[in-house]
Amino acid sequence: MIRVFVGTGLAAVFIVLLGLIGLAAGGSRSLNAYLTLSGILFAIGMFGFLARRNAISMLMAIELMLNAVNLSIIGFASFAMTPAFRADGSVIALLVMAVAAAEATVGLSIVLAIYRNKKTPLVDEYDAMSQ
Amino acid sequence: MAIGTTIPFTAIPWDDALFVLLAGTMLASALAVVLMRDIIRCGLAMMVCFGALAGIYVMAGAPLVGAAQVLIYIGAISVLILFAIMLTQSKTAPGRLAFQTQAVPAAIAAVVLLLVILLAVGSTAWGGGPERGDTDTTAVATGLFSDFVLPFEVVGVLLLAAVIGGVFLAKKDRATPTDRSE
Numbered sequence: 001m002i003r004v005f006v007g008t009g010l011a012a013v014f015i016v017l018l019g020l021i022g023l024a025a026g027g028s029r030s031l032n033a034y035l036t037l038s039g040i041l042f043a044i045g046m047f048g049f050l051a052r053r054n055a056i057s058m059l060m061a062i063e064l065m066l067n068a069v070n071l072s073i074i075g076f077a078s079f080a081m082t083p084a085f086r087a088d089g090s091v092i093a094l095l096v097m098a099v100a101a102a103e104a105t106v107g108l109s110i111v112l113a114i115y116r117n118k119k120t121p122l123v124d125e126y127d128a129m130s131q
Numbered sequence: 132m133a134i135g136t137t138i139p140f141t142a143i144p145w146d147d148a149l150f151v152l153l154a155g156t157m158l159a160s161a162l163a164v165v166l167m168r169d170i171i172r173c174g175l176a177m178m179v180c181f182g183a184l185a186g187i188y189v190m191a192g193a194p195l196v197g198a199a200q201v202l203i204y205i206g207a208i209s210v211l212i213l214f215a216i217m218l219t220q221s222k223t224a225p226g227r228l229a230f231q232t233q234a235v236p237a238a239i240a241a242v243v244l245l246l247v248i249l250l251a252v253g254s255t256a257w258g259g260g261p262e263r264g265d266t267d268t269t270a271v272a273t274g275l276f277s278d279f280v281l282p283f284e285v286v287g288v289l290l291l292a293a294v295i296g297g298v299f300l301a302k303k304d305r306a307t308p309t310d311r312s313e
Binding site: 045 | 146147149150151152153154155156157158159161162164165170173174177180181184187188190191192193195196199200203204207208211212215216218219220229230231233234236237238240241242244245248249252253257259260262263264265266267270271273274275278279282283286287289290292293294296297298300301303
């Protein structure tokens with residue numbers, strides 16, 4: 001029981017510390033905060049894509065990177081000069097989401113098809129091209 | 132009864148507190164997605180990450196995109212990924228070796244990329260408006276169906292093609308004898 005409380009407290013402190021990065025970059029009223037968050041999210045996604053062994057983990061990391069790009073689009077759009085440009089940014093973000101949905105569909109079905117042949121989801125055992 | 136602009140008894144504005152909470156939740160759950168070993172928990176952390184990101188979209192003044200984020204990412208893509216996880220994880224091959232041997236160079240590359248991005252963000256004068264403005268949802272709808280109507284239709288056709296292709300790829304091949312594990 002005490003471990004649950006200590007763990008929750010540590011997680012809360014960690015979350016607030018990470019969130020202070022956004023505040024240090026300017027808070028919700030500055031473009032730099034959104035771009036910094038977007039960059040951190042993209043770097044995390046890139047690490048996940050390069051380092052994970054599971055194909056579905058790699059797809060999840062790709063989703064994180066796509067979301068980072070969307071965050072920077074929304075950030076740029078909400079600091080645009082005219083309201084028309086802000087609306088254009090939202091439209092572009094919605095189109096990116098639709099393309100991401102298509103990408104997830106095709107990617108996951110490719111992983112399922114390979115899994116049916118190879119019986120493993122780990123990408124370093126997909127070595128048919130190197131034999 | 133109106134709520135003040137700052138948290139009672141302190142000088143912290145509400146939007147700063149909310150931004151810190153959402154940004155911290157987003158970054159912590161994104162780290163959990165790439166660092167945790169149990170892949171089901173990775174998928175659930177990804178849903179938390181997308182939810183916090185929807186909150187950040189709302190704070191950035193684009194509530195329609197936030198709603199679409201909840202519908203598309205939390206509602207559709209995360210469920211799709213969770214189903215794919217459950218279809219591909221066998222009990223004999225748990226995620227005990229979650230990382231490649233190249234994890235350390237990958238971490239170094241990610242940190243270098245992050246530093247380059249932060250340097251570029253910090254040293255560029257972006258121009259644009261001085262103040263954050265809210266997005267008019269009516270203008271989004273008008274733009275989607277007037278200026279952007281061709282990309283809208285193309286994305287619709289792309290989604291249709293992707294779904295048909297996904298069904299074709301994931302369909303069970305009749306010629307090969309496979310176990311009926313689904």
